[in-house]
Amino acid sequence: MKKYIDQGKKDTRSGFGAGMTELGRTNPKVVSLCADLVGSLKIEQFIEENPERFFQVGIAEANMMGIAAGLTIGGFIPFTGTFANFSTGRVYDQIRQSIAYSGKNVKICASHAGLTLGEDGATHQILEDIGLMKMLPGMTVINGCDYNQTKAATLAIADHQGPVYLRFGRPKVPNFTDPDQVFEIGKAVKLTEGTDVTIIATGHLVWEALQAAESLESEGISAEVINIHTIKPLDEEAVLTSIQKTGCVVTAEEHNFLGGLGESIARTLTTHYPAPQEFVATQDTFGESGTAEQLMEKYGLDNKAVKKAVYEVLKRKA
Amino acid sequence: MSAPQDLEKIIIQVRRDIVRMVHKVNSGHPGGSLGCTEFFVALYFELMDLKSSFSMDGIGEDLFFLSNGHISPVYYSVLARKGFFPIEELNTFRLLNSRLQGHPTTHEGLPGVRIASGSLGQGMSVAVGAALAKKLNKDEHLIYSLHGDGELQEGQNWEAIMYAGSKKVDNLIATIDRNGQQIDGATEDVLSLGDVGAKFKAFDWDVIELKEGNDISAVIKTLKEAKSRTGKGKPVCVIMHTVMGNGVDFMMHTHAWHGKAPNDEQLQTALDQNPETLGDY
Numbered sequence: 231m232k233k234y235i236d237q238g239k240k241d242t243r244s245g246f247g248a249g250m251t252e253l254g255r256t257n258p259k260v261v262s263l264c265a266d267l268v269g270s271l272k273i274e275q276f277i278e279e280n281p282e283r284f285f286q287v288g289i290a291e292a293n294m295m296g297i298a299a300g301l302t303i304g305g306f307i308p309f310t311g312t313f314a315n316f317s318t319g320r321v322y323d324q325i326r327q328s329i330a331y332s333g334k335n336v337k338i339c340a341s342h343a344g345l346t347l348g349e350d351g352a353t354h355q356i357l358e359d360i361g362l363m364k365m366l367p368g369m370t371v372i373n374g375c376d377y378n379q380t381k382a383a384t385l386a387i388a389d390h391q392g393p394v395y396l397r398f399g400r401p402k403v404p405n406f407t408d409p410d411q412v413f414e415i416g417k418a419v420k421l422t423e424g425t426d427v428t429i430i431a432t433g434h435l436v437w438e439a440l441q442a443a444e445s446l447e448s449e450g451i452s453a454e455v456i457n458i459h460t461i462k463p464l465d466e467e468a469v470l471t472s473i474q475k476t477g478c479v480v481t482a483e484e485h486n487f488l489g490g491l492g493e494s495i496a497r498t499l500t501t502h503y504p505a506p507q508e509f510v511a512t513q514d515t516f517g518e519s520g521t522a523e524q525l526m527e528k529y530g531l532d533n534k535a536v537k538k539a540v541y542e543v544l545k546r547k548a
Numbered sequence: 549m550s551a552p553q554d555l556e557k558i559i560i561q562v563r564r565d566i567v568r569m570v571h572k573v574n575s576g577h578p579g580g581s582l583g584c585t586e587f588f589v590a591l592y593f594e595l596m597d598l599k600s601s602f603s604m605d606g607i608g609e610d611l612f613f614l615s616n617g618h619i620s621p622v623y624y625s626v627l628a629r630k631g632f633f634p635i636e637e638l639n640t641f642r643l644l645n646s647r648l649q650g651h652p653t654t655h656e657g658l659p660g661v662r663i664a665s666g667s668l669g670q671g672m673s674v675a676v677g678a679a680l681a682k683k684l685n686k687d688e689h690l691i692y693s694l695h696g697d698g699e700l701q702e703g704q705n706w707e708a709i710m711y712a713g714s715k716k717v718d719n720l721i722a723t724i725d726r727n728g729q730q731i732d733g734a735t736e737d738v739l740s741l742g743d744v745g746a747k748f749k750a751f752d753w754d755v756i757e758l759k760e761g762n763d764i765s766a767v768i769k770t771l772k773e774a775k776s777r778t779g780k781g782k783p784v785c786v787i788m789h790t791v792m793g794n795g796v797d798f799m800m801h802t803h804a805w806h807g808k809a810p811n812d813e814q815l816q817t818a819l820d821q822n823p824e825t826l827g828d829y
Contacts, residue, residue, distance in 0.1 A: 292673065
């Protein structure tokens with residue numbers, strides 16, 4: 231099995247910030263908006279270099295979404311920034327009408343997604359955002375797995391015409407993908423070859439899936455790990471090709487099992503190739519305060535949870 | 549510049565268009581549409597600097613955003629009469645497969661429409677964004693927007709009003725249709741707005757009151773005055789006092805016709821009060 235090396239822990243939000251800095255230098259149409267969370271979004275450098283292309287809207291997320299929609303009407307590519315909870319649930323109707331239904335080229339960039347925001351607790355965490363965004367017609371939904379991939383995704387979405395939801399997180403996680411990777415929206419990335427089980431993961435859970443796969447290999451179980459950075463549109467072909475080979479799947483995400491990546495995979499399977507599936511995800515619950523590591527363990531989002539799900543799904547495999 | 553008598557012909561024909569559109573599908577919002585007819589005609593036939601062909605980005609021309617999307621009949625009629633799309637298309641209002649959705653949308657690609665509206669309170673933010681884009685593009689054209697007074701009960705407006713005043717978005721003219729009516733009754737009774745002008749002023753806007761919102765000459769004069777006050781560090785608000793249902797006597801001075809269609813007999817009465825001027829669709 232191919233081994234992936236932790237090149238050092240970095241936060242995915244800093245990958246977003248680095249991507250924005252590069253876009254500031256290379257794409258004069260890119261503008262940035264933020265609702266009082268510049269430091270959290272890591273966009274200081276973009277602002278320093280392009281003050282005229284930055285809009286501080288204050289603590290007023292609904293207005294930020296509308297202003298972003300308006301800026302596209304002058305030909306600009308707005309990147310909005312705030313926490314994932316305030317990027318989605320708080321402004322769902324604004325995104326629905328003024329951005330998605332209106333077909334506006336707005337990039338909704340959301341930091342601090344999922345449980346691993348940590349100590350702030352459930353009011354600031356969100357485990358429903360993937361579902362909310364993927365249900366909007368025309369919305370592309372992306373969740374990078376590490377710093378390098380989030381940076382690459384930030385660059386890629388500027389060239390994509392149409393609304394995009396880009397999800398990333400707060401904690402420092404292993405950075406293991408290629409810094410010069412080509413990011414193809416809608417293309418799954420197969421990380422390891424395997425024959426017994428497919429593990430499909432997104433976001434922070436991709437690294438956990440890789441750790442689980444390495445550990446399973448030592449137990450004689452061959453796992454194929456697929457990184458789904460684009461949840462919508464879903465690369466159904468890659469998913470089905472792998473599951474037709476292995477015969478079962480574990481999906482892993484930092485999101486509620488309702489409405490997330492796992493449900494998208496389940497729909498693909500029921501439509502094309504029914505196969506046993508286990509969900510590593512939160513079980514229809516709100517989060518709570520704690521460190522990122524504590525929360526990952528308590529809510530079953532770490533490599534141990536992935537391994538457990540693999541044992542379960544193998545039992546159900548025909 | 550068109551003489552007011554020419555504009556009067558357009559106004560009367562637009563009123564006919566509105567009541568006929570709403571009658572045909574037995575749904576839609578005639579009251580607010582009729583009340584804003586003079587404003588739309590003034591804007592599209594006198595005030596705005598428009599390019600001959602429609603582009604979504606609207607660079608090099610004035611732009612208008614309708615926030616209270618339910619008054620789509622007047623919007624569609626004026627856009628058609630101005631030549632954005634064939635007048636006959638008004639026949640398809642609210643019908644299946646039409647570009648003339650119940651509330652305006654960009655989804656169906658209707659020339660003249662740059663944002664969907666219907667869910668209230670979002671248009672001010674969009675107008676502010678478009679105004680900021682004009683400034684970034686060094687395009688000196690203006691952004692106009694229209695908002696219902698009841699719509700100001702939506703909090704997002706006040707986020708946008710605060711932003712525009714604070715950040716000196718002075719290429720924006722936001723117009724409030726102050727007809728004092730909303731679905732459930734008088735705005736004063738449903739949720740009083742108090743002194744709207746004072747509220748805008750408190751957010752550092754330049755405010756103009758237009759008492760005669762259904763007098764075409766007064767509307768033109770006031771909008772020109774508003775235009776002359778742009779570029780001076782403050783966004784401009786025009787509070788336009790109109791009569792809901794204006795031009796059709798039984799629809800006036802009541803909220804009853806906010807979202808109700810006339811029957812055959814009522815339609816005939818409305819048409820008799822507004823004889824055909826430019827030709828029906």
